[in-house]
Amino acid sequence: MTIAQQPLGSTLIYTFSITICIQALIEAGRYGLAATQRKHQGDAAPAHRAWPGWAWMMPWLAFSVAVGYVCGHAIGDRLNGVHRTPFAVFHDASTWMSNFGPSFALAIGCTYFFYARGRLAVLEVRTQTALRSAAETQLKLLVSQLEPHMLFNTLANLRVLIGQDPQRAQAMLDHLNGFLRATLDASRSDTHALSAEFARIRDYLALMQVRMGPRLRGTLDLPGDLGALPVPPLLLQPLVENAIKHGLEPSIAGGDIDVSARREGQTLVLRVRDTGVGLAHAPADGARFGIQQIRERLAALYGDAAHLELTSPDDGRGGALATVRVPIA
Template sequence: MIIGKKHYWLLQVFGWGCFFLWHIFGAWSVDRMNSPEERLIITQRAAGFALLGIAMTHVLRIVILKLGVLAKKIAIQIWLFLLLTLLMSFIAGTAEFFIYKQLGLFIKAEERIFHKSLLLILLNNALAWFSYFIIWSAVYFIYHYVSAAQKAQIDTLKLKSHIKELELKTIKTHINPHFIFNALNGIRAMVDENPQRARSAITELSNILRSSINIDKSETVALSDELDIIKDYLALEQMRFEDRLQVAYEIDPQTINKPVPPMMLQMLVENAIKHGISHEVNGGLVEIKSAIEGKTLELSVENTGCLKPQQKGGGFGIRSIRERLQLMYGDHAHFEINQSEPGKVRTKLTLPASI
């Protein structure tokens, strides 16, 4: 938030209040050569210094947020913090001089110096402000860096926990019992009439089950590996649907080695068959596509059918996809499901093209 939260203002007042007290201590206790009038001027200046410090650092914070500095790479963040701090120091130093001059808050010794070199005093002011602002910037930078690191660690733990939950539900949701039952029945029917196809089907089923069980071994897999599982899955489903299930692939060669969350695209294909093809009397087509669009990887599954209202919110599968994307990529990944055209439903994943 631009305005700032309560603890931010408490820290602002505390920090600049300490600088104010430090100036007062120097004026009243250390430098005993100052006259009472000069001590009063220094006290007034210290109060103005603290108020100006609060105002200028708040402006600095607004600029940092507006420019999205904290979202950039660490090296760029550091350079931007230094440049903005330097710029704000010159502005504060110049503002301090003219405010104090207007209010008559200079002691005689300083006035004699100003007549000799205005530029020198402005540079001196800027240097003094830079020493304070660089401390403020360092604290602000470190606070957000540590907060971001803690958030990333928490998100990683959540992701691992979520993947564990996903593993426990995989037989029920990813590769559901009905699919296994249908696949085994299809294999049994082919044992006598087509032994070679039956052996291939057993291998395909084994590959799918192995992938679903090993889903927690890594956060991502190559798209090519995910497609291999999908092909095994669809080959088994075609035993059940026969000519009612048509499959088409439109895969960009540039996407083959891109990392994707395991079993996520497979889940979309399964939903396409479960909610689309299985409800169509004449069956239909499942199209699986991948493409690079700028800095993003787009994966989509289109199927014959109509989108039902309850599908938009989704059951465990759709919720799982949204949660995993949020934990893994934050706002850099998106999921959508819609009626792309009459008689066709599309689900699309948008992921960062490079991680």
Template sequence: MNIDWTSKLRHLLQVTAFALVIAALQYAFMPERPWGPPLVYSLLIAGITWAGIDIGRHLFPSSAETGWPSGWAGLVLVIASIVLGYLLGTTIADWLCDYYGWYTPGAGHNNSSQLRNSILITALAGIAGSFYFYSISKSAYLIRKMDEARQHASEARLKLLETQLEPHMLFNTLANLRALIATDPPRAQVMLDHMIDYLRATLGASLSATHTLQAEFDRLRDYLELMLIRMGPRLSYTLELPAELAQHPVPTLLLQPLVENSIKHGLEPKVEGGHITVRARREGAALVLEVLDTGVGLSGADKDHAGFGMAQVRERLSSTYGADTAIELVAASAGGTRASVRFPFKP
């Protein structure tokens, strides 16, 4: 039986405050009687009734998820706890009031009018308190289910985006491999070996929606090595990942679409090719990832709609980090293009 005792303590304090209000109302309607006895009765009856309901409900297997027994079990628990709270609470309170002499002459605890009032107050207060705690448990259960549904929906959406990205890269690579087989079989063999290594790492990482920046950069290195075989000296690259950021989690395949864009829109249209730099850095509470190339610049690509890859990166960032993200594509100061991704840093 797993019980959150911090939550139980909070509930007990709420019940105590409720009992103090009931005792104060009783005294307000009967100011000629001392305030001590109603206070003792209210605290004992309320406390025992609460313990029976709020702790006893965890004895039922059906309450493990919803926090409340289902069917008749919940109703029987409430009635039994109210009866137990009244009988045991009044017994202890009677003894305390007799022992300390809190009763005034003629105000005995066996008075029939007082007995009826006590039973009525106990029943009404017990029902009201039970409904309150039932509502709290039900609300917490529904909120938890909504959060789980949102999480599952977000994970499903990320998986869908990833399944769209993988074929996109795979088709491009296979097309390049097909062309290379006809012109340079030895290089095609080397490219195929690199492709097998890349796919093995990719399939292993696809079991999770996120992985570390180190894993992301390792996969980029595999991909760029594939592109090196195809483009030869027209392509060079640099990967800059500070050691303190290597274990930071990021969505899988986050940067690869940006690198693909740099090659397709920046370096391939340029006769002499160029250089790609991928780097990560921290700026305050944000993590910034950049892909820079020395290609033809924004004149060779659509700044607002830089293809399939940019759209998928935006979608994945939005699904994972919500509104706390930014992605931009601008002209680099030394020529070419700079794609920048910014999202919250999570130590």
């Protein structure tokens, strides 16, 4: 009696037995051949290391289908209580070929599915690596833009303060030292504690207050339980500089700048709020220092889970509000 003549239950037993045996042999050969290639080729082995190539896999597929078919058929016989010699399935050539062809086609289809899935996984890893590399490059570019801008302004003020107010000049040097040290540390790491980011902002605001005097009033609000959370370096610095450069400096009266951190579920919400001239008085070309770099870095590091939003507050104080949302790991 052939498989096609068996009752449905017996047919399913044969089908599953043959399929499992064939696929087990294919997978064992795939990993075994790939391991052999890695051993002999070393660093020259392909990036998708669990795939030895079709030149090796096609002969192994034929072997796996033939041996798996015999073994699966023997297991099906045992489960169905049929007694015959292991190679009796080859006595009827037409039946054997009609079953072997579909089995071989199914094996190729399954193998190609796992091959394609493996290649997609490799491409995803390469894409993530490229995005992280781009984010690191943008961070270095951002640092290179921030440091000269800060140094030129600060040194110009120091030159004046040394003669007029040595104590204020010394305090300014202390803040500059802390600011530059934090900048150097930030350029050497992918993340740092949120408390370190706020410490950098504190030094920056102190430097700017020496220059702007009472026209700049800054407030930092960091809850103690959020200080250890990891964030990308230089995440808030460009936002604070934007708030001062485009919001407070153009205003004769200056204004307030508030930097805060809050937790909303599994999301860290960072806000930079100023009471300056507002978004309506942004530069004509819409260029804002570091905003685009921050958006691109957030996209590279967190995908759609993080974003930066600029809005005009409706509390009557004017100015602008920058809100950054990042997932908490």
